[in-house]
Amino acid sequence: MTETKQYIQFTLGQENYAVQISSVLEIIKPLEVRNLIGAPSFVLGVCQVRDELIIIIDLHKKFCISTANLEKGEPRFIILEFESKHVGLYVDDVVDIIETISIEEVPDIVHYGTICDIIKLEDGLIPILDIDQLFPNNATTWLNSGNDELVS
Amino acid sequence: MIEQYTQLIPMIYDSLFEKSSVALYNHEQFLEIKNGKRITLPFKAGDFLWEGSAAYDSIHKGVMVKKEVAEEAKGTAYYSIAYPIKDKHEIIGGMAIAVPLDMLNADHKLQHMSHELASSMEQMSAAIQNIANSAQLLAENGAGVAESSQEIHNKAEEMEEVVEYINSVASDTKLLGLNASIEAARAGEMGRGFGVVATEIRNMATSSLDSSKNISKFIHGIRQNIDDMTDEITKFGDNTQEISAALQEITASIESLTQTAEELEVISANI
Numbered sequence: 025m026t027e028t029k030q031y032i033q034f035t036l037g038q039e040n041y042a043v044q045i046s047s048v049l050e051i052i053k054p055l056e057v058r059n060l061i062g063a064p065s066f067v068l069g070v071c072q073v074r075d076e077l078i079i080i081i082d083l084h085k086k087f088c089i090s091t092a093n094l095e096k097g098e099p100r101f102i103i104l105e106f107e108s109k110h111v112g113l114y115v116d117d118v119v120d121i122i123e124t125i126s127i128e129e130v131p132d133i134v135h136y137g138t139i140c141d142i143i144k145l146e147d148g149l150i151p152i153l154d155i156d157q158l159f160p161n162n163a164t165t166w167l168n169s170g171n172d173e174l175v176s
Numbered sequence: 177m178i179e180q181y182t183q184l185i186p187m188i189y190d191s192l193f194e195k196s197s198v199a200l201y202n203h204e205q206f207l208e209i210k211n212g213k214r215i216t217l218p219f220k221a222g223d224f225l226w227e228g229s230a231a232y233d234s235i236h237k238g239v240m241v242k243k244e245v246a247e248e249a250k251g252t253a254y255y256s257i258a259y260p261i262k263d264k265h266e267i268i269g270g271m272a273i274a275v276p277l278d279m280l281n282a283d284h285k286l287q288h289m290s291h292e293l294a295s296s297m298e299q300m301s302a303a304i305q306n307i308a309n310s311a312q313l314l315a316e317n318g319a320g321v322a323e324s325s326q327e328i329h330n331k332a333e334e335m336e337e338v339v340e341y342i343n344s345v346a347s348d349t350k351l352l353g354l355n356a357s358i359e360a361a362r363a364g365e366m367g368r369g370f371g372v373v374a375t376e377i378r379n380m381a382t383s384s385l386d387s388s389k390n391i392s393k394f395i396h397g398i399r400q401n402i403d404d405m406t407d408e409i410t411k412f413g414d415n416t417q418e419i420s421a422a423l424q425e426i427t428a429s430i431e432s433l434t435q436t437a438e439e440l441e442v443i444s445a446n447i
Binding site for chain 1: 347351354355357358361362375378382
């Protein structure tokens with residue numbers, strides 16, 4: 025029997041998504057974000073969480089998600105642990121923690137690497153973001169490059 | 177001798193506006209009668225004087241006699257005045273006029289009616305004044321209600337602030353529960369017990385959030401109702417103002433009517 029796993033359920037625009045709880049460090053209220061010149065557009069900026077600088081990623085920009093007509097949620101930063109670095113994810117609301125065994129892999133044909141699995145709930149499907157695949161190439165390059173290399 | 181007085185009859189007749197009757201008589205009978213337009217005497221020239229009539233009494237008493245003749249007795253109610261005519265201290269006859277009673281009463285009646293009219297007008301004026309006072313009171317009460325509803329509106333606003341605070345506490349508690357669950361998950365098997373507590377905290381926070389959102393909705397509804405009420409009260413106040421204005425116009429009209437009635441009363445008293 026498959027082990028019950030926990031996921032953090034959150035919203036981006038009107039849609040629900042989830043991340044594995046094991047990759048989450050903490051959830052905080054949005055802090056003041058310092059814009060970074062030269063960063064990709066989906067990098068909201070940098071903020072300071074308990075003396076630690078954390079890059080905040082805005083997936084709305086990356087995936088063109090509209091925030092119009094949103095019911096009043098509570099925007100949060102989900103701090104993720106990614107390759108032993110900490111990255112903040114800007115979300116429109118953190119809904120709850122899901123405990124489930126009902127998980128299926130995404131069919132290969134639409135597999136782009138951003139979504140690893142899908143949680144099947146009675147009232148809908150919730151895609152699970154693949155943290156390892158979420159910030160490939162340009163973002164990680166940018167994050168790890170310590171120089172002034174411009175990334176499109 | 178008495179016949180010479182016949183020539184006075186037309187003069188007296190005309191001086192009474194041709195409305196009253198004039199009669200000339202000697203000791204025994206009526207010599208000539210000229211009936212007025214408003215009264216026809218129930219006897220004619222040649223008829224004998226009868227005991228109890230003004231003419232008869234004037235001859236026998238030798239003084240002016242006034243008598244009211246009731247309607248039942250001789251057809252038309254009239255008032256007769258009979259003067260004896262003397263020639264060298266000897267009564268030779270007399271002359272009488274008969275005035276219809278309703279003509280005598282007309283001025284009295286007019287005076288009475290105009291007096292009634294004036295007093296009715298006064299009563300009406302007083303009644304209108306009462307209504308005007310009530311309307312004024314109504315307007316003041318309306319203003320009081322409007323003030324109260326504004327207070328309720330403010331209180332609802334304060335309540336919303338309190339609920340907002342509860343909402344933010346519940347929201348913080350939910351965040352705390354989420355982070356506790358994350359910590360429990362990271363602690364693995366060791367954090368299982370703590371995870372249960374964290375879940376409970378989250379559930380409590382979620383139900384608090386739901387409740388405070390419901391309360392918010394109720395308060396919003398109440399404020400909506402109060403706003404509607406305030407609108408109604410304002411309209412009500414406007415209507416009361418209109419009533420007041422209309423009453424003032426009526427009062428002005430009545431005042432001028434009252435004045436007319438009073439003038440009428442003065443005129444009728446002087447007729």
